Amino acid sequence: MRDHKDESGNKRGFKFGEVLGEKTDEELKEMLKSLYADERKLSYQRRLIHGRIDILKEELVRRLKQKLERGEAIAEEEAMIIELDKASK
Numbered sequence: 001m002r003d004h005k006d007e008s009g010n011k012r013g014f015k016f017g018e019v020l021g022e023k024t025d026e027e028l029k030e031m032l033k034s035l036y037a038d039e040r041k042l043s044y045q046r047r048l049i050h051g052r053i054d055i056l057k058e059e060l061v062r063r064l065k066q067k068l069e070r071g072e073a074i075a076e077e078e079a080m081i082i083e084l085d086k087a088s089k
Helices: 025-069 076-087
Strands: 003-005 011-015
């Protein structure tokens, strides 16, 4: 059984393996509220990470396109990155 911990590693006061039937309605509501709060925080972090990934991909594609414009050779893997970028738009 694992303790549920929030993003800072603090225990939330319950284990997923414990008997939920022994909890009061109020305790269950608090547990659910806590998990929803964790989910919102994780979702926000995920959106931030995906935004950063998009920025890095755009920069890489921009640089690869510049190489092509200068007549420089690019690796097959790099050409695939450009093609995937075109397909995603």
